[in-house]
Amino acid sequence: MATSASSASATATPTPSVAPQAGVLEGANPTAYSPSNPITLFIIQAGIVIIFCQLLHYPLRLLNQPRVIAEVIGGIILGPSVMMRIPGFQKAIFPTESMPVFSNVANLGLIIFLFLVALEVDIRLFTHNWRVALSVGLAGMILPFGLGFSIAWGLYHQFHNDGTTVAISFGVYGLFIGTALAITAFPVLCRILTELKLLRSNVGVTVLAAGVGNDVTGWILLALCVALVNNSSGLAALWALLCCIGYVLLLVFGVRPVFLWILRRTGSLQNGPTQGMVALTMLMVLFSAWFTGIIGIHPIFGAFLIGLICPHDGGFAIKLTEKIEDLISVLFLPLYFALSGLSTNLGLLNDGITWAYVIGVIACAFAGKIIGGTLAARANKLLWRESLTIGCLMSCKGLVELIVLNIGLQARILSQRTFTIFVVMALVTTVATTPLTKALYPPWYQQKVEKWRRGEIDWDGNPTEASSMTSQRESEEKLNAFQIRRVLVYLRLDSLPSLFTFINLLGHDGSAKGNQLEGTASEPPNGEQSITKKPLEVHGLRIIELTERTSSVMQVTEGEDFYSLRDPVVNAFRAFSQLHDVAVSGRVAVAPEDSYAETLMTKASEVSSDFALIPWGEYGSITEDQSVPFAADAKDRFTASAHLGFIHKTLQKASTTCNAGIFIDNGFGGISKPVDKPQLSRTLSGVSLRSHRELATLPVRNKHHHIFFPFFGGVDDRVALRLVLRLARTPHVTASIVHITWSTDAASVAEGTSSTSPNTAAHSKQAEFDQDTSAKDLGLLSTLQSSLPRELVGRVVFSEVNVTLATAAAARVLELAKSTVGQTPKNSGDIVILGRRHPRLGDSSAANAEAAGGQDLARTIGVIGGQLVAQGVKASILVVQAGGRGLDI
Secondary structure, three states, X not given: OHHHHHHHHHHHXXXXXXXXXXXXXXXXXXXXXXXXXXXXXXXXXXXXXXXXXXXXXXXXXXXXXXXXXXXXXXXXXXXXXXXXXXOOHHHHHOOHHHHHHHHHHHHHHHHHHHHXXXXXXXXXXXXXXXXXXXXXXXXXXXXXXXXXXXHHHHHHHHHXXXXXXXXXXXXXXXXXXXXXXXXXXXXXXXXXXXXXXXXXOXXXXXXXXXXXXXXXXXXXXXXXXXXXXXXXXXXXXXXXHHHHHHHHHHHHHHHHHHHHHHHHHHOHHHHOOOHHHHHHHHHHHHHHHHHHHHOOOOHHHHHHHHHHXXXXXXXXXXXXXXXXXXXXXXHHHHHHHHHHHHOOOHHHOXXXXXXXXXXXXXXXXXXXXXXXXXXXXXXXXXXXXXXXHHHHHHXXXXXXXXXXXXXXXXXXXXXXXXXXXXXXXXXXXXXXXXHHHXXXXXXXXXXXXXXXXXXOEOOOOXXXXXXXXXXXXXXXXXXXXXXXXXXXXXXXXXXXXXXXXXXXXXXXXXXXXXXXXXXXXXXXXXXXXXXXXXXXXXXXXXXXXXXXXXXXXHHHHOOHHHHHHHOHHHHHHXXXXXXXXXXXXXXXXXXXXXXXXXXXXXXXXXXXXXXXXXXXXXXXXXXXXXOOHHHOOHHHHHOOHHHHHHHHHHHHHHOOOXXXXXXXXXXXXXXXXXXXOOOOOEEEOOEEEOOOOOOOOOOOOOOOEXXXXXXXXXHHHHHHHHHHHHHOOOOOEEEEEEEEEEOHHHHHHHOOOOOOOOOOHHHHHHHHHHHHHHHHHHHXXXXXXXXXXXXXXXXXXXXXEEEOOHHHHHHHHHHHHHHHOOOOOOOOOOEEEEEOOOHHHOOOXXXXXXXXXXXXXXXXXOHHHHXXXXXXXXXXXXXXXXXXXXXXX
């Protein structure tokens, strides 16, 4: 019986089964965790986390909140506070046995991210501003560290011994809490300062310089704390710290010189890292993280050290960041901060004493940073409002604080309740940073302080005597008929040929002496005294899009001056302008896409520009990414809403800054566009072949340009008329100026009135305004025509055309344009110059266009301009709008 029973038992024992090879086709559960194949569940987990973070980031981005807020909130929603309260959710999606795999991937991403954080830290920023950085940084750490150490006494006795923490002394616990409150989130600060356009201000430079020292000091204190926790005896902790110090010295004096030599030898320092150098760098990161991990210090400290020794010369750090940042920020980092949220249980904040500590920790975090940073900044002779802004910015905790807290939780220094308290504090301080900064340091106050420091106004806002005299002198210069002294040009790679041609025409003075640079000497014939003139000043500005990427922010923090000196587009612009005797300056600005218009007009105001030249993008895109030029469709050139909005916004801001022109290139300069689909030359065995031999394009022999300008009247047309005569000074430019006149009845119809309409006060005022405008138009036209310089007689032709209706006027102008320009196909290109706003033609005013959204071509460049583009006139188009003091012309 026993034998039979044992035999039956043996028969009933289940044999190991192989996992279904066909997966769900054989009934396998895709959400079930399998130790032999954990990737299936991990993909589901990662997908859910990424989707949650992206969905939360879109609304939070509108509130100017950094991405880390969305990632932590997403983790909290997925964690025990919300989603894990649903029965079966944790067991199905985040089972306990799967978390080691999830945690390993997240921590690998954290190691590489800390390497990127160190790459973002430029020690030169600290050394160049070491006095203010040292004082603000120390004051911003000592006071919050002291407050943290004080509140740690209550946290230690209230929450520490809950069975989930290690037994440590209060000194080590206080050291960790003090470090957690003293640290500042340098990466998040960079993004906030960039978005608020404060990087180049006194506030931005001070905060970043202090943040560098604060960040490095905070990681050193954290390494010390972890070493004390991970090593059971004080002697072992001392050995760990000595090993770490020796390792740092080895990296700085041994590894870094060799690394730099290899980078120069392979050309990676000059041309960006090769694939081999990226592999070598990542191996160094992993080895350094492994080494600091085995001596009892957290692995992220080793990765951070490798980032600090990487060079910033030649943009190496930025180019290296570009190669690895997207995968880290999109995949690995959300997993890590979601892991933080999964460990955050808001349900533990369930009594009054706990909430009292929540408020107390938040108060200590704000008070320590704000008071310490404010007093230190004020001691460095900054204004009180600037100092308070610096203190508020230094209180930002961000993702660095969350990393510190996770290390404390993993090392079992913090209980889950204490961890949750500090996560709430990190969220509150990070969310509050941007609104506080905007309230304390708004743009109007920044402009006031800047003008006050330049001596243009006193503190009450009244202009000083010197600035009043300068403003009056500039007004007199603008009233001079032919004076365009300073021009701002928006530099785009796809518009350089037409811009070069236009600047050459604009800078020509029509005489041999006119282009002579100020301060140069030449021997005039017969002993006559030479008259020197100021050259045309052309200020070029190229804008690089500022994105959320770390590399993009580094382009700003490491200095736009670096890019201004080395940018190939700016250098080509400088070289061309110097060859044509034009005084030139060129800069690169890094700005968000929605701030391009503001950046351009701010620069125009800074250089006191008389005229801003804005080229229309070749493919109707705001950015000029040339990496895949065939991906853009030329049909979208005049329909892309983003580009139309950019042009409209630029013109709107230019109306209070300076005269502006929108230049739509159509072969200006004699450069024809390449054929999109070249014909195949011959066939062989049924396969179409084409010769790759390119024929050299001969230079344009006919340098002639013809300008067609319909003069309707109004302030825009008056400015455009002066510009036409300025361009006509060039000997190979001819111009046809057609004065469009209206019959009396047509004018009343066009204005929406009739002869029988009641003579109200509004109509009388409008009629009086129209009469005054017409008088200015006729007076200017008559004066310029009668005083036309001798060299322009015969090359500038005035004529007059009478129209009856607005629709007839548009059709007549279109007919004249087609018969006037494009008649010499092989010349250097003709141009139609237009005023932008003509109320009689139905052009909206600036206010009406803004209300309409400005997303229509006719609303953006005017009715006439829109029709000329739609009908494909064979000429380039320049739409001119008066702005600033030009409105008084």
